[in-house]
Amino acid sequence: MMGDTMGTFGSSMASLFFFWATFQQIFPDHLKIAIKEFLLSAIQQLSFVQRFSDQIINFFSPYIVISFPEYEDYRFNHAFAAIDTYLGAKATDKAQKLKASQVKESKGLILKRDEAKVRDIYEGVNVWWEIVTSTDGDRTHKLTFHRSGLEIVTGSYIKYIMEEGKSIEAKNKKMKLFTNNPSMNWDTSKKSLWRHIDFEHPSSFQTLAMDPKKKEEVLNDLEAFRNGKEYYKKIGKAWKRGYLLYGPPGTGKSTMIAAMANHLNYSIYDLELTAIQNNSELRKLLTATSSNSIIVIEDIDCSVDLTSKRRKRDSDLSSKEDGEEGKQDQNQSKVTLSGLLNFIDGIWSACGQERIIIFTTNHMEKLDPALIRRGRMDMHIELSYCGFEAFKILAKNYLDLDSHPLFGEIESLLKEAKIAPADVAEKLMAKNHKIDVDGSLKDLVQSLEKRNKYQRGQSDEHKKKFGGKKLGVFGGLF
Ligand SMILES: Nc1ncnc2c1ncn2[C@@H]1O[C@H](COP(=O)(O)OP(=O)(O)OP(=O)(O)O)[C@@H](O)[C@H]1O
Numbered sequence: 001m002m003g004d005t006m007g008t009f010g011s012s013m014a015s016l017f018f019f020w021a022t023f024q025q026i027f028p029d030h031l032k033i034a035i036k037e038f039l040l041s042a043i044q045q046l047s048f049v050q051r052f053s054d055q056i057i058n059f060f061s062p063y064i065v066i067s068f069p070e071y072e073d074y075r076f077n078h079a080f081a082a083i084d085t086y087l088g089a090k091a092t093d094k095a096q097k098l099k100a101s102q103v104k105e106s107k108g109l110i111l112k113r114d115e116a117k118v119r120d121i122y123e124g125v126n127v128w129w130e131i132v133t134s135t136d137g138d139r140t141h142k143l144t145f146h147r148s149g150l151e152i153v154t155g156s157y158i159k160y161i162m163e164e165g166k167s168i169e170a171k172n173k174k175m176k177l178f179t180n181n182p183s184m185n186w187d188t189s190k191k192s193l194w195r196h197i198d199f200e201h202p203s204s205f206q207t208l209a210m211d212p213k214k215k216e217e218v219l220n221d222l223e224a225f226r227n228g229k230e231y232y233k234k235i236g237k238a239w240k241r242g243y244l245l246y247g248p249p250g251t252g253k254s255t256m257i258a259a260m261a262n263h264l265n266y267s268i269y270d271l272e273l274t275a276i277q278n279n280s281e282l283r284k285l286l287t288a289t290s291s292n293s294i295i296v297i298e299d300i301d302c303s304v305d306l307t308s309k310r311r312k313r314d315s316d317l318s319s320k321e322d323g324e325e326g327k328q329d330q331n332q333s334k335v336t337l338s339g340l341l342n343f344i345d346g347i348w349s350a351c352g353q354e355r356i357i358i359f360t361t362n363h364m365e366k367l368d369p370a371l372i373r374r375g376r377m378d379m380h381i382e383l384s385y386c387g388f389e390a391f392k393i394l395a396k397n398y399l400d401l402d403s404h405p406l407f408g409e410i411e412s413l414l415k416e417a418k419i420a421p422a423d424v425a426e427k428l429m430a431k432n433h434k435i436d437v438d439g440s441l442k443d444l445v446q447s448l449e450k451r452n453k454y455q456r457g458q459s460d461e462h463k464k465k466f467g468g469k470k471l472g473v474f475g476g477l478f
Pocket residue numbers: 207208209210247248249250251252253254255256361362383420421422423425
C-alpha cells in the first residue's frame with residue numbers, strides 16, 4: 001500500500017520534471033523560480049515521507065535485527081569472531097547431518113544453508129544469520145528473528161552461540177597473532193588498532209631445545225600462573241605474569257613464545273613500539289587487548305630508546321626525572337619508560353585478566369633495571385648457546401635420533417663452542433628433502449671444530465679490541 005503511494009508520487013514527480021523541461025523557455029524568469037521552489041519542496045517532502053515510512057515499517061515489522069560488527073570503537077569484536085567460528089563450523093553439509101542427531105538430544109538445533117543466509121533453529125525459534133560487507137570492507141553479522149522469539153534469543157541463544165564459538169575455537173586451537181597497526185593509520189583504516197592472522201606455529205615445549213631443568217621450571221611457572229586465579233585474587237594482584245627472555249640471536253626466544261602460546265592456548269599480541277607515538281596510544285592499544293593473551297615486545301632494547309634518559313640523567317644531574325614525558329626529540333616515538341612501567345604494573349590492563357607480558361632482548365645489560373626488576377618481569381629466562389642436552393632434543397626433532405657414535409665427540413665440542421641452536425638446527429636439516437644422519441652429524445662436528453679453533457685464536461685479540469666483551473655468534477661463518 002505504502003509502496004503504491006510512493007510509485008504514484010514518483011511518476012508525478014517525473015511528469016513535473018518533464019513539464020519544467022518543456023516549458024521553461026515559455027515561462028518568464030519569476031515563474032521559473034517559483035516552479036523550481038515548488039519542485040524542491042516536493043522533493044524534501046518525499047524524503048521526509050520516506051524516512052517516516054521506514055520508521056513506521058520498522059516499528060510495525062514483526063522481525064528484529066541485531067548487528068554484530070567486526071570492529072567496534074577500534075576494537076576487534078570477539079562476539080563477531082565467536083559467531084564466525086560457530087557459523088563456519090556448523091553451516092556445512094556435514095554439519096547438517098550431525099545436527100539432525102542433535103535434535104533428539106539437547107538443544108534442538110538445526111542449521112540449513114540458504115546461500116548467503118544461514119538459518120538456525122533454537123528451541124523452536126527460527127533465526128537467520130547474514131554477513132553484510134559495507135563498501136569500505138567492514139563486515140557485520142546480522143541476526144534476524146521474529147519478535148516472538150526475543151526472549152529466547154536474547155536470553156539464551158546469543159549466550160549459547162558465544163560459548164559454542166569459543167569452545168570450537170579452543171578445540172581447533174584457533175589462536176590469533178595480533179600486530180598493531182601504525183598509529184598514523186588509525187584514523188584512515190578506522191577498523192582496529194590491531195590487525196590479526198590465525199596463529200599456527202608448530203613450536204612446542206617438547207621440541208624446544210634447552211636445558212631440561214630450565215624448561216621444567218618455565219613449564220611449572222606457566223602452570224602455576226594458569227591455575228592461579230584464586231591465588232592472584234587472594235593476594236590482590238592483577239592476574240598477570242612478566243617474562244624476560246634474553247640471550248644471543250637464534251637461541252630460541254621467539255620459538256619459546258610460540259611454545260608458550262601453544263601450551264596455554266593464548267593469542268599473541270606482538271606490540272611494535274616504534275609504530276606508536278606516545279604513552280596514551282600505548283594505553284589505547286592495551287585496553288584493546290583481550291584476556292588469555294600474551295603481549296610481546298621483541299627486542300625491547302631496540303624498540304624505543306628507553307634508556308637514553310637514564311644515561312642522560314647519569315651524565316647530567318640537573319635533568320628531569322624518568323617519569324616525565326619526553327620533550328626532547330619531536331620525531332622520535334614518545335613512549336617513555338614510565339609509560340611502559342605503568343602498563344606492566346597492570347594499571348591499564350586491569351580491564352582484562354590472565355595476561356602474560358614478554359620482553360625479549362639480546363642485550364640484557366642495556367635495559368633499565370626498573371623495567372626488568374622482579375615483580376615487573378617476574379621471571380628472567382636465559383636462552384643460551386646450544387649445550388649437549390639441547391642438542392639431543394634437536395637431534396630427536398630433526399633426525400629422530402636418540403644416540404649415535406658421534407654423540408660423545410659432539411658433547412665435548414659443544415662444551416667449548418658458542419653455537420646457537422638455530423645454527424645447529426641448520427646443520428641437521430634435511431638437504432633436498434633427504435635425511436642423512438651420518439652426513440649431518442659429520443658436518444656438525446667439522447663446523448664445531450672450526451668454530452672452536454677460530455674462537456680460541458680470536459679470543460685474545462678480541463678481548464684486546466673490545467675490552468673483554470662476549471664474542472658474537474658465528475652463525476654465517478661456518
Ligand atoms: N632452543 C631452540 N629450540 C628449537 N629450535 C630452535 C631453538 N633456537 C632456535 N631454534 C631454531 O632457530 C630458528 C630461529 O630461532 P628464534 O627465532 O627463536 O631465535 P631468537 O632467539 O628469537 O633470535 P633473535 O634474537 O634473532 O630474535 C627457529 O625457527 C628454530 O627453528
